[in-house]
Amino acid sequence: MNESTSDLDRAALPGTASPRRAGSSPVLRGEPPGRRHCPTCGAPRGQDATCYRCKSDLSPLIGLEREADAWRAEARRCYAQGWYRQAAALAQRALRIETSSEDLKLVICACLRYGDFRTACRTTGQLLDRGSGPRGSATCG
Ligand SMILES: [Zn+2]
Numbered sequence: 528m529n530e531s532t533s534d535l536d537r538a539a540l541p542g543t544a545s546p547r548r549a550g551s552s553p554v555l556r557g558e559p560p561g562r563r564h565c566p567t568c569g570a571p572r573g574q575d576a577t578c579y580r581c582k583s584d585l586s587p588l589i590g591l592e593r594e595a596d597a598w599r600a601e602a603r604r605c606y607a608q609g610w611y612r613q614a615a616a617l618a619q620r621a622l623r624i625e626t627s628s629e630d631l632k633l634v635i636c637a638c639l640r641y642g643d644f645r646t647a648c649r650t651t652g653q654l655l656d657r658g659s660g661p662r663g664s665a666t667c668g
Pocket of ligand 1: 568
């Protein structure tokens with residue numbers, strides 16, 4: 528049962544890092560588009576927790592993004608271990624905070640692996656609504 532060749536396995540972070548520390552480095556290849564701009568004024572975001580243009584405090588938003596990153600990292604770790612039900616549940620937690628095509632794909636693959644076809648189909652619908660088809664970098668391996 529060597530699943531180390533799947534794309535999701537390759538996308539997983541090294542298993543030694545704590546999931547709570549994952550917020551310090553984005554899990555996704557590239558950040559979700561919503562993270563690139565201030566939600567108040569639309570100015571490009573930098574590293575600061577305060578928007579340079581409108582001075583909005585972005586720290587609560589950054590905290591939520593880090594929480595989503597932690598759930599996402601743990602979901603990928605569980606998927607790599609073959610704990611698909613747990614992986615799907617954790618990816619869904621990340622999705623409650625922030626929608627990402629990669630998380631939707633992980634939920635689909637994990638649900639297919641443990642036989643929850645209803646959730647896999649529903650999630651595929653969400654993915655297609657986002658304009659990102661099921662073909663992509665993430666496969667069920
Ligand atoms: Zn702003």
